Amino acid sequence: MQGLHAPFGLHARPAGHNIRWRVAQFPTPCLRINLAIARRNIRRLAEYAGRHGLKLRPHTKTHKSLEMSRLQVEAGAAGLTVAKAGEAEIISGACPDILVGYPAADESRAARLAQLARSKSVRVAVDTRAAADAIACAAREAGSTIGLLVDIDVGYHRTGVQSPADAVALAQYVDSCRGVRLDGIFLYPGDVRTPPGEQVQPMTAIGTVLGETLELWKSRGLAAPIVSGGSTPTAYQSHLVRQLTEIRPGTYIYNDMNTVWGGFASLDDCAAAVECTVVSDAVPGKVVMDAGSKTLGSDFNVIRPDGGFGHIPEFPEAKIVRLTEEHGEIDVSRCPIRPKIGRRLRVIPNHICPCVNLHDFAILDLEDGQSRQLRIDARGKVS
Amino acid sequence: MQGLHAPFGLHARPAGHNIRWRVAQFPTPCLRINLAIARRNIRRLAEYAGRHGLKLRPHTKTHKSLEMSRLQVEAGAAGLTVAKAGEAEIISGACPDILVGYPAADESRAARLAQLARSKSVRVAVDTRAAADAIACAAREAGSTIGLLVDIDVGYHRTGVQSPADAVALAQYVDSCRGVRLDGIFLYPGDVRTPPGEQVQPMTAIGTVLGETLELWKSRGLAAPIVSGGSTPTAYQSHLVRQLTEIRPGTYIYNDMNTVWGGFASLDDCAAAVECTVVSDAVPGKVVMDAGSKTLGSDFNVIRPDGGFGHIPEFPEAKIVRLTEEHGEIDVSRCPIRPKIGRRLRVIPNHICPCVNLHDFAILDLEDGQSRQLRIDARGKVS
Numbered sequence: 001m002q003g004l005h006a007p008f009g010l011h012a013r014p015a016g017h018n019i020r021w022r023v024a025q026f027p028t029p030c031l032r033i034n035l036a037i038a039r040r041n042i043r044r045l046a047e048y049a050g051r052h053g054l055k056l057r058p059h060t061k062t063h064k065s066l067e068m069s070r071l072q073v074e075a076g077a078a079g080l081t082v083a084k085a086g087e088a089e090i091i092s093g094a095c096p097d098i099l100v101g102y103p104a105a106d107e108s109r110a111a112r113l114a115q116l117a118r119s120k121s122v123r124v125a126v127d128t129r130a131a132a133d134a135i136a137c138a139a140r141e142a143g144s145t146i147g148l149l150v151d152i153d154v155g156y157h158r159t160g161v162q163s164p165a166d167a168v169a170l171a172q173y174v175d176s177c178r179g180v181r182l183d184g185i186f187l188y189p190g191d192v193r194t195p196p197g198e199q200v201q202p203m204t205a206i207g208t209v210l211g212e213t214l215e216l217w218k219s220r221g222l223a224a225p226i227v228s229g230g231s232t233p234t235a236y237q238s239h240l241v242r243q244l245t246e247i248r249p250g251t252y253i254y255n256d257m258n259t260v261w262g263g264f265a266s267l268d269d270c271a272a273a274v275e276c277t278v279v280s281d282a283v284p285g286k287v288v289m290d291a292g293s294k295t296l297g298s299d300f301n302v303i304r305p306d307g308g309f310g311h312i313p314e315f316p317e318a319k320i321v322r323l324t325e326e327h328g329e330i331d332v333s334r335c336p337i338r339p340k341i342g343r344r345l346r347v348i349p350n351h352i353c354p355c356v357n358l359h360d361f362a363i364l365d366l367e368d369g370q371s372r373q374l375r376i377d378a379r380g381k382v383s
Numbered sequence: 384m385q386g387l388h389a390p391f392g393l394h395a396r397p398a399g400h401n402i403r404w405r406v407a408q409f410p411t412p413c414l415r416i417n418l419a420i421a422r423r424n425i426r427r428l429a430e431y432a433g434r435h436g437l438k439l440r441p442h443t444k445t446h447k448s449l450e451m452s453r454l455q456v457e458a459g460a461a462g463l464t465v466a467k468a469g470e471a472e473i474i475s476g477a478c479p480d481i482l483v484g485y486p487a488a489d490e491s492r493a494a495r496l497a498q499l500a501r502s503k504s505v506r507v508a509v510d511t512r513a514a515a516d517a518i519a520c521a522a523r524e525a526g527s528t529i530g531l532l533v534d535i536d537v538g539y540h541r542t543g544v545q546s547p548a549d550a551v552a553l554a555q556y557v558d559s560c561r562g563v564r565l566d567g568i569f570l571y572p573g574d575v576r577t578p579p580g581e582q583v584q585p586m587t588a589i590g591t592v593l594g595e596t597l598e599l600w601k602s603r604g605l606a607a608p609i610v611s612g613g614s615t616p617t618a619y620q621s622h623l624v625r626q627l628t629e630i631r632p633g634t635y636i637y638n639d640m641n642t643v644w645g646g647f648a649s650l651d652d653c654a655a656a657v658e659c660t661v662v663s664d665a666v667p668g669k670v671v672m673d674a675g676s677k678t679l680g681s682d683f684n685v686i687r688p689d690g691g692f693g694h695i696p697e698f699p700e701a702k703i704v705r706l707t708e709e710h711g712e713i714d715v716s717r718c719p720i721r722p723k724i725g726r727r728l729r730v731i732p733n734h735i736c737p738c739v740n741l742h743d744f745a746i747l748d749l750e751d752g753q754s755r756q757l758r759i760d761a762r763g764k765v766s
Contacts (some may be wrong), residue, residue, distance in 0.1 A: 027492070085410075108409075128724055160665055280488065282536065297681070299681050322541070342513065383673075
């Protein structure tokens with residue numbers, strides 16, 4: 001046991017991921033990260049990216065950890081992605097090349113990023129002239145330069161300009177602004193969630209849009225050294241879009257029930273779980289665990305909205321039917337054995353990113369069987 | 384401006400809750416608490432409780448703040464309620480009389496509470512012998528005494544023994560255990576959510592169950608000095624259940640769209656809002672604000688599950704249709720005026736408790752027009 005704060009009173013435990021959790025080992029609920037699985041997930045995608053000549057710029061929103069950031073960089077990541085200025089300020093401690101995959105259209109955020117750009121490489125995705133103006137203005141004031149990527153909507157309809165022509169118009173505008181440097185194109189294929197093998201068509205459609213955009217781009221004498229794609233579900237199909245130069249998946253490091261039920265990972269690829277204790281069995285047909293929405297997050301599963309609030313591998317017939325803030329109610333009526341009070345359960349959340357964001361630290365289970373604390377360094381950096 | 388950390392660069396603002404937010408005043412998103420409204424909510428319920436001879440033991444899960452705890456105590460709260468041992472350890476700094484409204488059935492939690500009970504008054508709600516055993520054992524080891532309340536299920540079917548007979552059987556068991564003291568009955572009417580005036584019947588039904596339980600209780604020679612009810616929706620109907628000696632509402636201090644749309648509060652009673660900035664309007668018919676599920680929480684509204692993820696009073700026709708982690712997508716197609724990029728918006732969340740739990744601090748807007756930081760002291764105390 002290394003570096004663990006005294007109040008937890010932790011003891012070393014035998015090696016192996018699938019051992020039974022010993023009662024009272026750690027106070028529950030607690031987030032546990034299996035380092036071997038996280039490393040394997042990191043390595044696998046890094047190898048895929050390397051094989052296809054793609055740069056990897058993992059989105060750190062999933063882990064919000066400097067230590068995990070460093071593992072991704074050591075495995076070959078060319079840079080890292082964040083959403084917020086506060087995350088950029090922290091995560092840039094692990095890597096000096098940061099992409100803010102978020103429109104920093106307001107003065108405050110733009111000023112913080114411009115300050116950071118004095119000593120680090122900072123790029124930002126923009127989809128409006130207003131955002132480009134805010135960033136350019138802040139960069140000029142700080143005496144720094146920020147690289148901008150034009151965000152183009154490829155089907156998720158959240159952010160992004162609406163056509164290749166609009167993309168090029170914004171690119172020309174960016175190119176004319178002092179304080180910023182036009183670096184290329186940004187897209188988020190968040191709507192593409194069909195499993196590998198079935199999704200050649202959506203990825204081909206994205207390639208068509210990008211091809212058209214880049215042709216217009218070139219015809220205006222603009223350069224696009226970066227074409228940045230992303231998302232864990234599409235990660236291993238990135239080579240189908242030959243225009244991409246880099247990808248920004250986040251969830252792949254830990255995985256969750258969204259990626260498992262989506263067909264993008266197996267349960268064995270899940271590096272993160274919330275360890276809970278059964279605290280009540282007074283109501284017939286159910287037991288209550290000590291993890292609710294303030295510990296697991298209350299996201300429904302994207303693929304199976306009626307599938308409950310996470311999965312318990314040791315009790316696959318159990319369904320987490322209701323989360324209140326600190327209670328997780330589990331329907332155990334179909335379980336051959338009903339977990340008793342005091343029994344520890346591992347829950348794989350539906351969506352690991354908001355779950356991690358609820359915890360100040362996780363227990364990191366190392367390859368040698370020891371465990372120690374993992375700080376969630378950028379948790380709470382809302383702005 | 385008092386006690387605010389330098390990085391926020393805050394400036395005093397004119398008094399009044401309904402002023403327009405000035406751009407770049409605070410970095411967004413940020414949680415803002417209006418002290419005058421919170422005080423009024425606190426005072427109003429304290430007066431109601433006083434009028435009906437009910438003790439008030441507010442649940443601090445909503446604010447997780449020592450300062451708000453102290454305001455509740457100053458207004459006459461007899462004690463405070465928490466869910467977790469970590470919350471008990473912190474919140475007991477504001478009041479030495481703590482009820483843990485949660486089955487502390489595991490060794491670790493029981494041990495922490497038993498330690499705390501050496502210097503404070505600690506009570507715990509239990510619904511199983513296993514929980515009573517764990518707490519009694521921990522209290523004996525710590526040389527302290529913990530008061531136990533028997534949790535009886537009055538319709539929410541989350542925790543609680545299933546009948547008056549079961550309640551009395553558990554009470555007799557508790558009464559026989561060394562280290563604990565039988566203090567009474569605990570209930571959570573979480574299923575009662577019909578507005579005031581329409582809910583005499585459910586409250587009467589609860590009274591019937593309690594009456595029966597207390598009669599049995601008495602016939603066994605047991606005492607029940609405390610009968611603890613709770614919940615904000617039922618708070619102002621508590622006098623309809625004459626057996627209650629105290630109530631434990633939490634949300635009432637801030638309110639949210641669950642209490643507003645439930646008919647338990649008005650928009651003017653909402654003391655908490657997340658201030659956001661519009662950061663994108665690139666997709667037709669919608670704008671994007673800089674607050675998603677990691678800032679607002681992703682709970683659906685209990686009363687209007689299809690009503691969106693919060694309410695924007697200044698743009699009542701707007702609907703927050705999708706939250707991803709850091710993006711809030713707002714359908715503005717029915718708004719007469721479309722909020723522009725950079726525009727600040729106040730969002731009242733569906734469920735304020737998990738929202739507060741996402742923030743390390745809030746901006747507290749004082750009655751004199753000044754603002755300062757409010758720490759969310761017990762945030763992150765998951766165990």
